[in-house]
Amino acid sequence: xxxxxxxxxxxxxxxxxxxxxxxxxxxxxxxxxxxKIEAVVSxxxxxxxxxxxxxxxxxxxxxxxxxxxxxxxxxxEEAMKKDDITLSVIPMKFGTIFTEEKRLLETLDKHYLQFRxxxxxxxxxxxWSVKIYLSDxxxxxxxIKTNCGTIKEYQNKIAGLPEGLAYFHELELKEVISNEIExxxxxxxxxxxxxxxxxxxxxxxxxxxxxxxTGRVEPMILNSSFLISDKMVNQFIQKAERKNKExxxxxxxxxxxxxxxxxxxxxxxx
Amino acid sequence: xxxxxxxxxxxxxxxxxxxxxxxxxxxxxxxDIQIRIxxxxxxxxxxxxxxxxxxxxxxxxxxxWQQDSFLSPNSINxxxxxxxxxxxx
Numbered sequence: 001x002x003x004x005x006x007x008x009x010x011x012x013x014x015x016x017x018x019x020x021x022x023x024x025x026x027x028x029x030x031x032x033x034x035x036k037i038e039a040v041v042s043x044x045x046x047x048x049x050x051x052x053x054x055x056x057x058x059x060x061x062x063x064x065x066x067x068x069x070x071x072x073x074x075x076x077e078e079a080m081k082k083d084d085i086t087l088s089v090i091p092m093k094f095g096t097i098f099t100e101e102k103r104l105l106e107t108l109d110k111h112y113l114q115f116r117x118x119x120x121x122x123x124x125x126x127x128w129s130v131k132i133y134l135s136d137x138x139x140x141x142x143x144i145k146t147n148c149g150t151i152k153e154y155q156n157k158i159a160g161l162p163e164g165l166a167y168f169h170e171l172e173l174k175e176v177i178s179n180e181i182e183x184x185x186x187x188x189x190x191x192x193x194x195x196x197x198x199x200x201x202x203x204x205x206x207x208x209x210x211x212x213x214t215g216r217v218e219p220m221i222l223n224s225s226f227l228i229s230d231k232m233v234n235q236f237i238q239k240a241e242r243k244n245k246e247x248x249x250x251x252x253x254x255x256x257x258x259x260x261x262x263x264x265x266x267x268x269x270x
Numbered sequence: 271x272x273x274x275x276x277x278x279x280x281x282x283x284x285x286x287x288x289x290x291x292x293x294x295x296x297x298x299x300x301x302d303i304q305i306r307i308x309x310x311x312x313x314x315x316x317x318x319x320x321x322x323x324x325x326x327x328x329x330x331x332x333x334x335w336q337q338d339s340f341l342s343p344n345s346i347n348x349x350x351x352x353x354x355x356x357x358x359x
Contacts, residue, residue: 006301046303058315066285066319069292093296097303107299129287206290212317214286217329257287263295270297 001046004032004098007075008261009090009108009115012038013082020074024048029075032101034108037115040079040089041104049097069094076261086230088122090115090270091261111270118269126233127265128226128258130196130240132189132247133218139251144180151177188252189222192243199235202227204264221252225264233259289316 005023015038018029022042031038047053057064072094080089098104108115134140145151154173158166197203206223214220228236237256244254293316 003303049303058318062315062319065315069288072292073288091291091296093298094292095303096299096301099302103302107301111299209286209290213289257284260287260291261296263291266297267295270299 001099002043003046003049004041004101004104005044005049006092006096006098006104007040007042007072008079008092009037009039009119010079010087011119012036013087018075018078020071020078022075023068023071029078032104032108034105035112037108037112037119039104039108040075041098042075044097046097046099049095054095073261080259080261086126086259088119088125089261090118090122090266091263114270118266121269122227122262122266124230125201125227125262125265126230126259127262128228128233128236128256129260130192130222130224130226130254130256131220132192132222132252132254133216134185134221134251135218135253136251140184141177141181143250144184145177148180151180185221188247188250192247192254193222193224195243196224196226196236196239199232200226200228202265206264218253225260227262227265285319286316289319 007029012033012035013031015031020029021027022029022044024042024044027043029040029042031040054065076089076091080087098107151173154169154176158169158173161169193203193205204225206225208220208223211217211219226236240254240256247254
């Protein structure tokens with residue numbers, strides 16, 4: 001059975017054919033208009049996208065899901081691009097499906113005001129991501145050791161002790177160092193988040209992603225999203241680059257990406 | 271504006287960023303059908319999508335299966351030995 005897969009909602013636009021293919025091969029992307037908004041959709045077969053089928057695919061053919069997730073993202077990215085400007089869109093969570101156009105139109109009608117308000121509020125704004133990783137743990141630790149008074153005191157004390165006694169103090173020192181590292185990382189995270197937040201419309205601290213998800217050796221220290229007025233984006237990028245240089249000296253790295261569809265900032269309006 | 275292109279740090283970060291958003295965020299409205307994947311399965315999918323090989327996992331310091339008695343060859347041997355001894359005791 002044919003159904004409609006909903007990618008995102010945006011204000012009614014002069015519709016240009018999409019370069020991206022739909023979730024199902026050879027099914028093009030099109031828009032279903034309703035009053036002043038439109039839903040960006042493509043046709044899919046219900047059988048291929050039932051929860052059970054997805055679960056089986058998750059076991060057998062993960063690349064299939066990965067491909068679909070990337071298409072979902074690509075279509076929305078294309079929907080928010082018009083020449084040089086970023087259009088406001090409301091991105092849907094993966095897997096929102098309507099069995100017929102009538103049902104989709106009913107939903108657009110039911111949530112019309114919320115969608116309109118959200119699109120108005122998001123207009124002229126972009127979502128950007130900022131992440132910090134601890135890229136050089138040794139370097140970070142060395143800097144802390146040379147700058148922390150308590151640690152220095154401990155080290156001096158240990159130097160004058162007989163071997164047996166020194167051993168226990170060394171264990172204590174190790175704990176002091178590890179606490180200090182944790183505290184400093186927390187401070188840096190707060191400081192950077194605060195500074196990046198200045199001149200943005202909204203800011204969110206997001207869940208830290210595990211190594212299993214990032215596929216990286218370095219632990220993630222900060223994961224954050226910002227909603228920025230498009231006039232302020234250049235300034236934001238420059239600030240991020242500057243902060244990255246400052247952090248590099250301490251053994252940390254700041255990475256930023258965007259503009260993203262406002263996944264983090266449209267939820268609150270709908 | 272200086273950039274319209276997504277500025278991606280690395281391939282892996284990019285995929286993680288996309289998974290984080292597309293699977294966990296975005297607006298939920300009641301469609302007729304909503305693909306539902308329980309949270310725990312979602313994490314499994316994310317992990318399995320990113321870690322294609324054991325080598326990659328080891329490289330980033332993930333080796334929990336070595337401590338898992340069902341997955342580690344050493345532990346299995348130990349378990350077998352215990353089982354083999356039991357009839358004689």
